[in-house]
Amino acid sequence: MLLSKIKIVLVEPTHPGNIGSVARAMKTMGLSSLVLVNPKKFPHYEASKLAAGAESVLEQAQIYGDLNEAISEATLVVGTSVREREISWPTKNPKDIAETAIEHLTSNLHGSVAILFGRESSGLTNDEMDLCQMQIKIDANPEYSSLNLASAVQILAYELRMCWLKTRSDQMPSPDSKLGTSYHIRQQAATRKQLDGHLEHLQSTIESLNFVKSRPPTQLMRKLTRLYAKAELTVEEIQILRGILSAIDQELSIDN
Amino acid sequence: MLLSKIKIVLVEPTHPGNIGSVARAMKTMGLSSLVLVNPKKFPHYEASKLAAGAESVLEQAQIYGDLNEAISEATLVVGTSVREREISWPTKNPKDIAETAIEHLTSNLHGSVAILFGRESSGLTNDEMDLCQMQIKIDANPEYSSLNLASAVQILAYELRMCWLKTRSDQMPSPDSKLGTSYHIRQQAATRKQLDGHLEHLQSTIESLNFVKSRPPTQLMRKLTRLYAKAELTVEEIQILRGILSAIDQELSIDN
Numbered sequence: 001m002l003l004s005k006i007k008i009v010l011v012e013p014t015h016p017g018n019i020g021s022v023a024r025a026m027k028t029m030g031l032s033s034l035v036l037v038n039p040k041k042f043p044h045y046e047a048s049k050l051a052a053g054a055e056s057v058l059e060q061a062q063i064y065g066d067l068n069e070a071i072s073e074a075t076l077v078v079g080t081s082v083r084e085r086e087i088s089w090p091t092k093n094p095k096d097i098a099e100t101a102i103e104h105l106t107s108n109l110h111g112s113v114a115i116l117f118g119r120e121s122s123g124l125t126n127d128e129m130d131l132c133q134m135q136i137k138i139d140a141n142p143e144y145s146s147l148n149l150a151s152a153v154q155i156l157a158y159e160l161r162m163c164w165l166k167t168r169s170d171q172m173p174s175p176d177s178k179l180g181t182s183y184h185i186r187q188q189a190a191t192r193k194q195l196d197g198h199l200e201h202l203q204s205t206i207e208s209l210n211f212v213k214s215r216p217p218t219q220l221m222r223k224l225t226r227l228y229a230k231a232e233l234t235v236e237e238i239q240i241l242r243g244i245l246s247a248i249d250q251e252l253s254i255d256n
Numbered sequence: 257m258l259l260s261k262i263k264i265v266l267v268e269p270t271h272p273g274n275i276g277s278v279a280r281a282m283k284t285m286g287l288s289s290l291v292l293v294n295p296k297k298f299p300h301y302e303a304s305k306l307a308a309g310a311e312s313v314l315e316q317a318q319i320y321g322d323l324n325e326a327i328s329e330a331t332l333v334v335g336t337s338v339r340e341r342e343i344s345w346p347t348k349n350p351k352d353i354a355e356t357a358i359e360h361l362t363s364n365l366h367g368s369v370a371i372l373f374g375r376e377s378s379g380l381t382n383d384e385m386d387l388c389q390m391q392i393k394i395d396a397n398p399e400y401s402s403l404n405l406a407s408a409v410q411i412l413a414y415e416l417r418m419c420w421l422k423t424r425s426d427q428m429p430s431p432d433s434k435l436g437t438s439y440h441i442r443q444q445a446a447t448r449k450q451l452d453g454h455l456e457h458l459q460s461t462i463e464s465l466n467f468v469k470s471r472p473p474t475q476l477m478r479k480l481t482r483l484y485a486k487a488e489l490t491v492e493e494i495q496i497l498r499g500i501l502s503a504i505d506q507e508l509s510i511d512n
Binding site for chain 1: 286
């Protein structure tokens with residue numbers, strides 16, 4: 001699977017709990033390849049505890065003593081950065097990075113992508129950024145941009161999954177296309193004709209009340225038309241509304 | 257500022273650490289309004305510890321004993337859901353919800369948005385979802401969709417910020433910005449309380465008809481709640497609907 005070709009690389013993470021939270025964040029989005037470069041404490045019970053069901057990601061994690069070695073097989077390397085740097089790398093936001101990465105993997109069958117996350121305290125060094133083809137910048141609150149390591153991974157993993165799902169759905173027939181049961185028909189959007197039928201019924205019921213001053217109640221009907229158009233009614237909802245109108249008509253002894 | 261009109265509402269959070277992590281996730285994206293409904297432990301040192309610089313969000317948090325009360329002033333209420341449900345609410349992904357919310361706040365000067373997050377263990381109940389106009393579904397890994405509470409908030413807050421930044425960057429002065437007459441007040445989105453008033457009136461009128469088989473007509477009311485929630489009613493539209501109901505009541509000689 002394509003998402004397994006994306007490696008999340010944590011460079012010298014200090015807190016084992018963060019490694020666990022990163023594993024969880026990855027797995028929720030279908031990522032499975034975790035790489036640890038010189039983790040301070042790993043394996044560690046806190047990592048396992050915070051992984052909460054994503055232990056498989058920890059178990060399969062690859063551990064390296066050297067970043068160069070860790071990413072030697074990658075065909076696209078990107079780094080996350082929170083600081084402004086003197087040397088400016090090509091910078092993209094998470095969504096654009098995700099698109100770049102998915103496109104890269106789609107067009108490179110043997111490709112793999114490494115996304116580097118730096119130390120909790122100080123991020124990646126300039127030397128480490130030199131290994132990257134581009135940098136990711138999350139456009140956070142300038143007054144408080146301190147994203148937790150797992151939160152940064154969560155956002156990237158989320159954008160990667162969204163982009164991957166979009167790519168897949170562009171290639172596959174819609175799963176809805178074969179549904180045809182009565183339940184699903186009732187949940188379908190009503191046609192314009194069904195909506196008009198409801199509105200005519202509503203108008204006729206309203207006209208039998210002392211409520212309206214003008215006949216036909218053009219202005220009122222215009223507003224009601226807009227109101228029900230906004231609701232994007234289903235077939236079932238039209239049935240319910242007309243059922244209520246019929247019950248009112250019956251009480252008022254109107255024929256409809 | 258627009259982002260401060262978005263309330264992150266945690267319903268019965270169990271772990272104080274999660275409340276702190278949520279505060280941090282919010283602040284990194286510029287959100288500041290945190291609402292807690294029946295938190296198990298709050299204030300708590302673990303919340304403060306994990307907020308890590310976002311204590312201001314905790315200090316300003318509003319605490320309620322009742323969800324209805326917590327969201328009574330909101331003009332758009334959305335809920336997060338991880339489960340499949342029998343009744344299907346209108347469902348959007350985080351990006352579309354963010355667009356809807358920012359658009360709603362841009363066109364409703366007095367609007368406010370509430371985004372509900374359920375309990376860590378079991379999410380939101382169906383009754384709580386009934387208060388929502390739409391649900392958010394994060395398209396997570398079907399084999400492991402267990403997002404941490406703060407991670408779910410992080411993703412939503414991220415999409416809200418991205419959408420807000422985008423809106424600001426291609427923004428022109430809003431034509432609504434200098435309007436404040438009663439006409440425009442009537443065109444504003446109705447509050448949850450106003451919508452509830454309409455729904456209670458509707459239920460009382462319906463109960464007086466021979467239409468309903470069960471009392472109270474729970475299933476029917478749930479569907480009608482959803483229908484009118486989808487319509488994102490304005491104050492004026494609520495007035496029109498209640499006017500019609502009153503006219504029906506009068507014909508049927510009901511006191512309301």
